[in-house]
Amino acid sequence: MDKKSLIELKLKCLYYGIYINESTVKKLQNLDTYFVQGLFSHHKKDVTNYKIPNEIILPYDIVVQIRNSENSPVELISEEEKFFIKDKEKGIKVSIKFPKAPKFYEKLTSDGTKMYKVIQLTGKDCLKIYTSNYCEFEKLKSVCKFCTVDSSRRLQDVVYNKNLKQIVETFKEAKEEGYYGHVMITAGTYPTEDRGLVFISEVLNEIRKETGLDKIYGSVSTVPPKDMKYIETIYNAGIEYLTFNLEVYDEKLFKKYCPGKDKYIGREHYFKCYERAVEIFGAGKVRSNFVAGIEPLDSLIEGFEVLAKMGVVPTVTMLSLNEKNQENMGKDFKLPDIEYYKELYKNLELIYRKYNMKPAWCEKCRTTSLEHEGKYLL
C-alpha cells in the first residue's frame, strides 16, 4: 500500500477510533508494549476493565494513538500471532507493529516510584512529562468543554503531581536508554501566577545540570502566565519551544468552549504573550494548538494564518467525542465529516510552506495529528 493511502488510514483511525473485539483485546493483554495512557488519552468505550496499548505502528513507521471505539469502520484484528488494521469500507488489511516497552518503565526512582508513572514515551523518542494531571479550571468549574483531563485520570496508573526528583531521575534513565529525542512537557492549568513555569524551569535546569545538556529539545506547554516575565524564566531554562494553546480561534466559540481560558486568562492576553514569546524565543519557536472540529474550517484556517504571520506555529489535535465530553459539548454537537480534516491538513501544510515553518514534533512521534503528513493529502 502506498504512503498516501496509509496516511488516509491514520486519519480514519484518529477520526473514527479503532474497534477491537473481545477476543483480540484478550490477546493484547500480554503484548510487549506500553499500555500507560497519556494526559488526554481518549476512548469512546469504557476501557477500565482491560488494558489498551497506547499506540500502533503502521508501515513506513507511521505512528497512531489508539482511541478505542465501539463503532468504527476501522478494526484491529489478530490472525494467529499477527495483528492488522482492517478498513472495512475499503476492504484493505494492513500489518501493524506495537512499540516495545522501554526498560526504564520498570525501574524505580529513589522514592520507589515505577518510572512509567513519571514519564511516558510516545512514538520513537518523545518523552512526555505531564508535571501535573490536574487543572485549576476543574475547581473553578470552567474546564474546556472538549477536555478529557478528568476522564483520562481514571485510565491512568501514574503519579498525578510529579516532583522534581522523580522527573529528573526518570529522564536520566530514559536518556541513557536512547529515548530522548525531544520532550513534551505539559500539565493542566496551575493556579499560580506563573502557571507552573517556575517549577518547570527548575526541572529543566536540574535536568541540564545532571545530564550536561545545554539545551532541551522539545516544548513546554502551559496557559500564558499572568506576568510575562515568566516567559523569560522558561526561556533561560533552555527549552527549545514554548506553547500556549488557544484551542479555538473564533472569539465567540472560544468563550463558549474554553470558559476558563476566556475568563481567567483572556484571549487578548494570549496574543500579548505570543508577541512577547516570539520576541524572546524567535519566530517559529512558539506554538499554539487548536482542537480541530469545533469551529468552521474558514475560521480555523484564518487562525492558522494570523498566528503564523506573528511567528507562531499552529498545531492541531483532532477532537474526539466520548460520553463525557459529548455531554459537555452539548447533545447536539456533532463532529464535522472527515473531509473537513483533509482540507484542514492541506491548508495547514500550505501555511507551513508560506511561512517557512517546521511542523511541531516529528513524524515518528506525532501520534494524534497529521501536521507532518498534510503533504500526502495535497
Ligand code: SF4
Ligand atoms: S486548560 Fe482546558 S484543555 Fe487544558 S487541562 Fe484545563 S480544561 Fe483541559
